[in-house]
Structures are given as structure tokens and as C-alpha cells.
Amino acid sequence: MDQGRACEAVVPAFGASRVPEQARGAAPLGDVRGEHTHSEPPPPRTVHRHSVRGQVLAALRTALVDGELVPGEVYSAPVLAERFGVSATPVREAMQQLSIEGAVEVVPNRGFRVTARSPRELAELAEVRAMIEVPVMLRLARTVPAGRWTELRPLAEATTEAAATGDRAGYAECDRAFHRAVLALSGNEQLVQVADDLHRRSQWPLTAAPVARRADLIADAAEHLALLDALCARDLPVVQSLVREHFTGSAL
Template sequence: MTPQPPPLPVLGGTKASYRERVADALRAALIAGELRAGEVYSAPTLAARFGISVTPVREALLDLAKEGLLDPVPNKGFRVTVVSERQLDEYTHVRALIEIPTTAALAATADPVALRALRPVAREIVTAAAAGDLIAYVEADTRFHLGLLALAGNAPLVEVVRGLRAKARLYGLTKLVAEGRLEASAEEHLELLDALLARDESAVRAVMTRHLGHVRGMWAGPAHPGEGT
């Protein structure tokens, strides 16, 4: 029997907000590995988890399929796309090429007020890690990193990184929670902000390099153990 997905939040509002919020919640579940690669999930099953009708869930699943995160399976539902080790390496490489120099440059250009505004989000990441709440961790982590990159003023760059993050699921998060190591990775977000506020470009570059290395370790997952911390 196909494993059931984790509980998802009950949503309210208009149909449009249903679709967008369902897509966001499913995307976070995919990134965190809560919806497992290779498994098939049906719109009715997920709709029951949301406590809403099937239509907005099916529409959200179709949106995710267009993003390459799911593959439609006729008369069954949607299969979570499997990502190979080579693809994970490629995604990590592209993210490093984009995020490390972009974030390092913010040490000289970012508004300190805007940087301080990200500190509560960084603390959310740490809190979620301590609680073992993977969906909250991924959602806060996404808001932090995309919010940080947005300070560079390049919207297409942010969208490229958003897509890369979605395609490369963090399969190893559950393992890191069990081993008590996820909090250490979460703390790096606060360390990064401190380096940015200190205008220390070298330190920013070092933290980002280390952090992306940990992320690749998380992506390795239980079948391909990595060094994620």
C-alpha cells in the first residue's frame, strides 16, 4: 500500500487562495521529502487532508506537474518525480554559482534594516528545527533565502533559485532530525545575518559555502548518506 502523506493544514478563503496555498503546502512537503519520491498520491486523498474539495487540489497538482515536480499517472494520481544524484550535484553547482557571490555582494550593498527584518525568519528556522517540524522548517528556510536574494534586486535570479530549491528535495531532513543535527544547520542562518551586518564579505562567502555543502548532504538522503549538519 502507498504510504499516506503527512497531515496538511486546513485551508480557508476563496478557490484561488485554496489553489495557491495548497500548491505552496505541497511544494514544501515535496522539498522536505514528506511526499516521497516515486510514490503516487491522488487528489482525493490529499483533498481529504486539506479538508477541502478535490478541484483546487487537482489544479495545484497540475501546477506542480508543470514545474516538473510531479508526473501524472493516468487513473491513479501524480507520482513524485525522482531526482538522480547527478541532478542533485548539478542543482548544487548552479545554486553555488548564483547564491554565493550574490549573497557575498550583499555584505556591501544590503540595507541593514532589511537584513535585520530577516532575523525573525532565521529564528523561525531554528525553532522549527528544534521541534522537528520539517514543513515549517522548509517554509521558513525558503522565505529566508529568497528574501535575502531579493535584496540584490534581481527578480529573475530569485525565481531561478526558487525553481532549483523545489526540484531538489531535502531527502535527508528526517535523518538529521533523528540525529539532532538539523539545529546546527539552522543556526547558520543567524550566523550568515551576523556576517552580513558586520559587512564581512569573506565570512559571508565562507558561511554560504559551508551551508550549501550541508544542503547537498541533506539532499543525499538515507539511500545516499551525506555530511549534512
């Protein structure tokens, strides 16, 4: 996969999103792409439904980052389903996943309430992320050849491009893609998954939190390039300082 495209959003922004016609059953996916033949069975319905759920989940996550889903507010699955042009089932399934991740909580007979994060929770997430990622990055700085860090530069540059447009949701995706790529060099898939979950949680908006300014996003993105330079140079003090400051001062 082209690393420069790894951070692209799965679906459009929440306010403008609508699940494609083929995902709603207008035509089999194979027919839409011109790939289906009489010798090939149609796509299984379970895969079809999971595709819709995945698109809805991606759109809801974007809405969380953008603040379109307001902390403390309760949202009904049927109402959200109408906005997406799908049935309520994939919306409920996506919301259940967000509930597992801690983004929303179930309100019986009403829907789902968006979790209201406190400044203390944000600080705790930053502390835990630092405890996990700082030692790993210091170890990688000692062992990973400079050429491997250079390969990650397109991902760092993608965060800069997203920040320049002020695209909060796009920046959030690129930011996580960069950190996943860095931690993946450890070879520890469990570490990558845990760190990515913490990272995603730290991107959800606070109650009445001000929208991140473009300048804040640009400054945050610049730290990625600086971190790569420090990792290439094996400058351990700078690596440690940059990672800690990146977590505590993140724009998202």
C-alpha cells in the first residue's frame, strides 16, 4: 500500500456522508464493479452488511473528532440511520463498537450518549501513552537504521498536508497512521493495537472544547518531522523530549 495514502478517511465527513447505493443493496458489489460473472457466487450477505457497518463506524468516528456528535447528547440509532440512508441495524452495531471503545454509552430505550471527557482524562491518556511509547521509541532509535525512518517521511508529510487544510478528521487519521507505522517497527502487534486505541480515545473532543486552530494542527504535525530527524540521528534526549511534549501538547 502507498504509505502516502494510508491515512485517507474511509468515508466523507458525517454531515455530508451517505452510504453508497451498492452498499444498501441496490446491486451486488461485483456487478457494480463489473467483476461478477456467472461462474462466481454473489458476495455473502454477512460481508455486505459488515461493509455498511464499517462505513457507518468510520463516519461516526469522524463525527466524534469533528465535534458533530456533541458530548453529553443522546443520539437515536433510527435518526442517525435516516441521515446515512441505511437501516438502523448497522448504526446500532457501529454504536455498540463505539461503546466498547468508550466513546459512547448505552441509554436504554433512548439510544447512545456521547461520553463527556474531562481535562483530567485527557491528561491521564497522555501519561499512559508516554509510558508506553517513549521507551519503545528510545529502543527503536538505538536499533532501527536511518533508512527505515526515512521511509516514514511521506506519512509525516501527510500530517502536515492535512493540518494545512485545517481538516481535523483527516489530520486525526494521518496522525494515527504515522504513530502506528513508527510503533510497527517494534514487531509487537499487540503494542500497536493498544497504543492505537489509546491514541483514538485521546482524539475525542472534550465537553465545550474549543475547535483546534489550523496553526495548532500545523505545529503538532511539525513535531512528526522533527521526531523522524531525531530518530535518524539517534539523538535519544531529543526523541524523549519530543514524544513527551507531543502527547501533552497535542492539538487533538
